[in-house]
Amino acid sequence: MQIIPVDDKKSVDAFHELPYTIYKNDSNWVPPLRMMVEHIFDPGKNNSLKNGDAKRWLVEKNGQVVGRISAFVTDTYSYSFEQPTGGIGFFECFDDQDAANLLFDSAIDWLKTKGMEAVDGPINIGENFFNWGVLVDGFMQQSFGMQYNLPYYAKLFQNYGFQTYYEQYSYQLDITSPDLPERFWKIAEWMSKKPGYSFKQFRFAEKEKFIQDFLAIYEQAWVKHDNYKRIDPEDINKMLVESKMMLEEDFIWFVYHEGTPIAFFMMVPDLNQLFKRIPSGKLNLFNLLKMLWLRKRKVITRCRVLVMGVIPKFQKSGIESAIFYHLRKVMLRKSWYNEMELSWVGDFNPKMISIFKAVGGNHEKTHLTLRYMFDPNNEFKRAPIIMD
Template identity: 30%
Template sequence: MINIIPVTTKKQRAEFIDFPHDLYMGDSNYVPELFMAQDDLLNPDKHPFYKNSSAQLFLAYKDKKIVGRIAAIWNNVYNQYYNVSEGQFGFFDCINDQEVADKLFDTAVEWVKSKGGNKIFGPVNPSTNETCGMLIEGFDLPPMAMMPYNRPYYNELADNYGFTKQVDLRAYLVRSENANLRSVTLLDKLEERLKRSGIILRQIDLKNFTQEADKIKKVYNKAWDKNLGFVPMSDEEFAYVAKDLKMVVDPKYCILAEKENEIVGFAVGIPNINEVLIKIKRGRLFPFGIFKLLFGRKKIKTLRVMMLGVLEGYRKMGIEACLYGRIIKNAQASGIQSAECSWMLDHNYMMNHAIEQINGELYKKYRIYEKQI
């Protein structure tokens, strides 16, 4: 007998967060999410996403044991932005049992229908501004920072339920030993040419982080406006994300392109904190996880370039190449062995080609699924 129970208590929310730890026990590629961060993300009283939107968490029980979880999501901002009535699902984890998966998906679908939705897509956790996508290729390595992970059978569960591909998201790996250093070699010349147009490149100023983040937000909300599923972040949401990123940002990998004191492009790379988190049992920092986090950060050898955006009027001027060039140059000097560039839309040919030009290897793919309801 399978029972689907809505999460209504703090204890149930903790069980919702902890379920993947049991499901993936013994999986060497699984990286536990930090409990505190997940608890905040799923708490309507704490995370700004819920100021304008809503979600309901569900747990699946079989023989009194938790065997799956899912969140049904109604993103009002997304629906208003695109003038649609669509819901999402996220935080999907499940044992390899089609009946359990079907009941979880059915529950999310019925919840979205109750809101007036005629379509559901996901996984988004809880939006494309957080982790999203279901891993469909590249199961042999752990995920990089702020990227999802799942077992291969998840895709069969989704396909068998009737979900179809909406879009695939790409992750490229650039290895230091075979990276094309043309962008680094030409960096001085390219930057000199940009200077003649009044554009300079510089590292982010962490001492004035709030002001810097505010400038970046304006570019972010404009540069991504044609990406699938994109919704402009509110001031509160961006401040929330920026606060979290500040804890891991290294200025060497956060490069801004500026003209007349206004940011026209930026790239954000973060040390791959998953190298440390993978060793923190059940995502608990206390009592000993905090020491692993503090001491482990100095030994990180991989990097994730998670954002690169240039305003439309400044594209094809060489800014993108300079942003990548700066990050590659700084990463090599710091002993970084490889960097992931993610995620890219499958049909973003310009950006995909740019990464392939520096010998980026397409090594992971994630899928957003959809279904008319």
């Protein structure tokens, strides 16, 4: 076997072509847009790499590419733990432990040169909304941004020595169903009408105001999370501009108490239902027009909850249920959406798990985020439980 760095057009093409070989008989796999993947490795497009570095490799066996991997270091993630921790991601491999081991060895050797003492994977270079975790339960077509792989992938990691840092749960919900818990919705309606509270949908025409409101919520709601990092408002503005075609304004909500922003909720349409119809994964003019046409035909019937945050002072007030109350009215109006995925919530966040269950969510998928300690004498610890 031979390890090959991804550093020219030929190797980049091979990096993107490998999954088509691995999943050629798997109808659940949705090819990602090649452009979106490449943007993740471009410091000019991915701000996480402005103060970081990333490298990719392929492994060849008998002249055929049988695996790929990336490794990366970022200031915002790598130095958020007791020990400097790098990341690996975009791992794809045939069921060949020797090939997987060679990929892991190459990534870890490089991470050691960057001063890392542990590695998490498979994870994304940037936000954990996308490309995060190895799927171990719920082998079905994943929603936009959620990781899909074959069942043997977890074994390749675990046989090498990776351990579960935390489990990630996704829940399915038909928010229009009359069978959802009546008591929950009564409390939600009561909470949504309490004096002093207001609920507003995001509008691009006022995005500068909403960006500032989001940052005010984020600074309080996420500051105690394990890998909290500050966000540049210009990064959010850039993300909104680039994602305008993908977003639904009615799926993004802000909550205010006496005019002060206190909570935020964001959901996105499942674009995988469009990408499935672009088997090449290349976004040329024809495919772009095709996507716009399909979007107008309302072929997207599922949406995915990306993030919800409430500042600590209001985390036990029922705000979360009130958000779902308003969102339910949106879903009833947009009747072509018939499924919502609540994803993902870590096993370290029991409060959010209880909310997803209370609203009527059914546990549908499980991913794992895994960690490998370079020095076996260093103690491995699971992700700490969020208590508040």
